Amino acid sequence: MKNVIGVLTLVLGLSFGAFAQKGKTAEVSFASSVKCGMCKKTVESNLGKEKGVQEVNVDLKSHTVNVVYNPKKVSKDELKEKITKIGYDADEMVADQKAHDALPGCCQKTAKAHKD
Secondary structure, three states: OHHHHHHHHHHHHHHHHHHHHHOOOEEEEEEEOOOOHHHHHHHHHHHOOOOOEEEEEEEOOOOEEEEEEOOOOOOHHHHHHHHHHHOOOEOOEOOOHHHHHHOOHHHOOOOOOOOO
8 A cells, every 4th residue: 555655646746747847948949951851860869868958859841950948957059059069050050060071971061952
């Protein structure tokens, strides 16, 4: 019986914690140089690991990176900088050249447009 009460208390506590976190998020979108499925995977997986980032979605049709984040842990400017360090443009910030050059050929800005 004690185990059941303990488990219920834990579940309620985690649920409340998750609900409380929802109100502490912000959303932002950046124009980016993403162009293919590999770009999408690279940005989503790398940016998704950053502190304060809760969700990343790359929209290839509009060439945007959409981020849900905790503004107490990371700022919009820091997110833009993180995108550039992955090798992609973020709004007016140009991609880090070394990171860009390390991207697969199809993901580089000079690559011809293609379908996935």
